[in-house]
Amino acid sequence: MPRFILRNILKFLLLMVAVSLVTFVLVSISPVDPVQANVGQAAYINMSEAKRAQLAEYWGVNTPLWERYVNWITAAVHGNLGTSLRYNAPVADVIATRALNSLALMATAWVISGVLGFVLGILAGANRGRLVDRIVKGYCFLLASVPTFWLGLVFLIVFSVWLGWFPFGFSVPIGVAASDVTFADALHHLALPALTLSVVGVANIALHTREKTIDVLESDYMRFARARGLSTWGALRHHGLRNLALPALTLQFASISEIFGGSVLVEQVFSYPGLGQAAVTAGLGGDVALLAGIAVLSAAFVFGGNLIANMLYGVVDPRIRRGEAKARA
Secondary structure, three states: OHHHHHHHHHHHHHHHHHHHHHHHHHHHHOOOOHHHHHHOHHHHHOOOHHHHHHHHHHHOOOOOHHHHHHHHHHHHHOOOOOEEOOOOEEHHHHHHHHHHHHHHHHHHHHHHHHHHHHHHHHHHHHOOOOHHHHHHHHHHHHHHOOOHHHHHHHHHHHHHHHOOOOOOOOOOOOOOOHHHOOHHHHHHHHHHHHHHHHHHHHHHHHHHHHHHHHHHHOOHHHHHHHHOOOOHHHHHHHHHHHHHHHHHHHHHHHOHHHHHHHHHHHHHHOOOOOHHHHHHHHHHHOOHHHHHHHHHHHHHHHHHHHHHHHHHHHHHOHHHHHHHHHHHO
16 A cells, blocks of 8 residues: 555656646747737737836746746745736635635536436436437437537526526626625525536446446346346345446546536636636736646646545455455465
């Protein structure tokens, strides 16, 4: 176990360095001029050369890439992620302010999509070829091909504009002081973005769980269980759920990256102030420090999800623990 933990810590550190380096390189070679993007084209044209040079120095436009990266990663090791030039605040403060909204959105969508996908997959697999199976497959195939931003726009038009059930956007009511915002208000603003994100994430887990359910039902031990008098659902509940849970856990934790990527689009559609919206703002404005901080944080989420999935394998399937013990022996 100590060797396993040490190996994953080393992988994590290498991943963080690689992600931050790639982020710096991509932003640096992009055609976005951070000075012009943040002051506006009209103001940039009417600006004096001295002022342009001053702003270029402030944004680090003329500083070599390797020097900017070394300065950033040296400060990051000491807990300083730099200053967001777009928000004129420390990157850590910007991330902390917006992380709570994004985490609430992604966690809600992640749980709903995982539970709903698992249930629908078992339901479709146990009723293979029937009407329920065709409905679930049609639902999954349709949503798997639907862009997240398009579905968000449809939900916004239907549930906010036509029906008026949900607000048009933001995480709190407009014009209300932070001290007066209730938990119900925050939940009301969170509901529609989370619903959009979770609906799209159901397809993969449901389809994979369906195929695994069919394989389990056709296995010899399930046939033996039914021969002993157990019903299909009884046999699944007593003998099949553990075999179905392992691949579902794998897909669920691997889907963290998809959830984060979808949240970027959902937050833009619903004007939801989270990390995704901040990442778009940083990318369009050439704010390298903020974009690198968000990229590193998102990579940490993905790595952490995969690590948790690997550790849960042994809990779900004892055969993995025995296999690891034999390998060490």
